[in-house]
Amino acid sequence: MRDMNPGTPKNPTTPTGPAAPAVLDAEETAAEDAAYSLDKGAAEAEGEHAVADDAEAGSAPGPAQDLDPDAALKGSDDDSDFTDPDFEASGKESSGLASAAAAVAAAGLGVVALSGSWTGKIAAERETLIGQIKTSSGGTAAQQISEIYGDAWHSTALVNGLFALLALLVGVFALVRPAFGAPSPHPQPGWVRAVATAGIALGVLGLVISIGMYFDLIVALPTAQ
Numbered sequence: 001m002r003d004m005n006p007g008t009p010k011n012p013t014t015p016t017g018p019a020a021p022a023v024l025d026a027e028e029t030a031a032e033d034a035a036y037s038l039d040k041g042a043a044e045a046e047g048e049h050a051v052a053d054d055a056e057a058g059s060a061p062g063p064a065q066d067l068d069p070d071a072a073l074k075g076s077d078d079d080s081d082f083t084d085p086d087f088e089a090s091g092k093e094s095s096g097l098a099s100a101a102a103a104v105a106a107a108g109l110g111v112v113a114l115s116g117s118w119t120g121k122i123a124a125e126r127e128t129l130i131g132q133i134k135t136s137s138g139g140t141a142a143q144q145i146s147e148i149y150g151d152a153w154h155s156t157a158l159v160n161g162l163f164a165l166l167a168l169l170v171g172v173f174a175l176v177r178p179a180f181g182a183p184s185p186h187p188q189p190g191w192v193r194a195v196a197t198a199g200i201a202l203g204v205l206g207l208v209i210s211i212g213m214y215f216d217l218i219v220a221l222p223t224a225q
Helices: 019-057 071-076 085-115 118-134 141-179 190-214
Strands: none
Touching: 085 141, 085 190, 118 141, 141 190
């Protein structure tokens, strides 16, 4: 049976009319957009890799980093260069306070070594009481002088000598304290050195007097005759 419409083609073909160029233009535009998107993504990836490489190599920041206001603060935040003025001031004050206190204590101990102390008085009274007990049942005059008076005398000299020795040691510590520990940019105050030196002098003088009194070199014990 023959086809009733001989003008209709048997196989469909691409239209050759005005619509064909429009279809081709749309396909070319889509291909160009896809290629542009791929190129843009590749460029952004290369830029990120370049910034990461610069950061690892320690290079100077780029324009994008210069716009960051916190970049300078982050770069300058170095713990090794950080110094706390309050911490430094506290360390200097503690060191100066120790030297000053030691100097004053040395001077005070030196004065006590020369003038006597409550401790020395108690020790002398104890030796006097012991001597009275020993000689209560009888004894010679020389024995009574030695037990009642001489032992009390020697006890007082011993206690005063200990205070003098302590004043000497503390005064020396006050003078040599800046040589130990962290160095200070400021020298030791003059009054601290003066007071420490006075304490050392009083300690030496008290120590000499105490030794002379203990061994009866300055004033001898009274005799029975």
